Amino acid sequence: MLIALNKTLADKLVIKFKTVHALAKHDWPFTDYVWQCSLDQSKGLAISTDYRSDKAAADFAHHIAEVERAAVAKEVNDARFASLIMDGATDSAIMEQDIIFVRTCESGQVKVRFLSIENTPKPDAVGVTASIKRSVESGLSIAFVDFFPKFVAIATDGAAVMTGHKAGVVSNLKKDQPALFGMHCFAHRLELACRDVVKSHPSYQELDKFLLDLYLFYHNNNLNRANLNEACSAAGSKVLIPTRVGGTRWLPHTLGALNNLWQIYPALVLHTSQFKQKRQ
Missing domain, CATH: 3.30.420 (Nucleotidyltransferase; domain 5)
Incomplete structure (x- = not known):
């Protein structure tokens, strides 16, 4: 009877540990743990009424981290x-x-x-x-x-x-x-080498300035972003906002900005054409 009772309690705690692990992994606050428990209970899962606070969630996360830390320590020591x-x-x-x-x-x-x-x-x-x-x-x-x-x-x-x-x-x-x-870091050196090769080229300088101006045009104006969203819907393209180039991760940022530009190019042409007509 005691073995069966302990197993039942352990099964209930396993559900809660998994919930806390998911919250931590996806950067959700521990305060969401309370309603997650209520949701699990409404699904018919067998969970107890204890350990259902955000403080309990923090304790669970601490013990999960300690187990993972011990596993890493063993790997390194071996x-x-x-x-x-x-x-x-x-x-x-x-x-x-x-x-x-x-x-x-x-x-x-x-x-x-x-x-x-x-x-x-x-x-x-x-x-x-x-x-x-x-x-x-x-x-x-x-x-x-x-x-x-x-x-x-x-x-x-x-x-x-x-x-x-x-x-x-x-x-x-x-x-x-x-x-x-x-x-x-080899990846960092490769990125610096690529930038040194192209940074003095006029075409790259023009492209970099264009991408930055495009980012600032929508980043600093809510109305422009709203009109771009409408243009994306009208053009049948995915709703995206131009992203910033530069920074420490220069290559990924530039690649991301170019991918966004390519996907919403018809919407950008539509919106800028309408913007130009209104200005005239």
């Missing part, structure tokens, strides 16, 4: 060698964040696993180095010095803070691990 991949970005609160992944190889199979996202109050070489150490110690549950024997490489962008020969992050890490190999 591997002979490991390397780190990292990049920095600014979040919506204008705070510097460093996202860090760990890369291992087991039986010829390469695995890249998420390690952590670290706040970096001061994004200089010292601050980023401290973020890496915190990430390893919290994500792998080991002292950073114990990670050195298998720490063989780190891939970053080419910023001076990361790859500076005298006081960069890689140089700081090499003081403790002289055999460490620092790598400038």
Whole structure:
């Protein structure tokens, strides 16, 4: 009877854990967990009335993360060698964040696993180095010095803070691990090379200015966006708004802007023709 009772309780908790996992994976707030439970109950699913608050959802998410973190730590501890991949970005609160992944190889199979996202109050070489150490110690549950024997490489962008020969992050890490190999991200280097090739060409400069002007024309005016939506419907094309070019991910942003332009080109011609007639 006790075994059956425990299994019934476990089955009910499994449903709630899956709900919390879905909310976290799709960036939904934990407050939605309450009505999700009510929805599951209305579907006839056997769920209990306890653990149905947003605080309970946060606790479930914490334990899910701990299980995943333990799995990553085991993979790294079992591997002979490991390397780190990292990049920095600014979040919506204008705070510097460093996202860090760990890369291992087991039986010829390469695995890249998420390690952590670290706040970096001061994004200089010292601050980023401290973020890496915190990430390893919290994500792998080991002292950073114990990670050195298998720490063989780190891939970053080419910023001076990361790859500076005298006081960069890689140089700081090499003081403790002289055999460490620092790598400038190949995809980032390829993107920079492509931009260096075309940035001085007049055709590219004209295209870049056109895409930027088109973005600003609709981004800064609600009426223009509404008229473009109507033009898309009239032209039978998908409703899209021109996107911004440039930024750190130059190639994907430019490609996205060109794809949008190609899909809504008839609607753009229709709207700009109507706009020109009204101005005349």
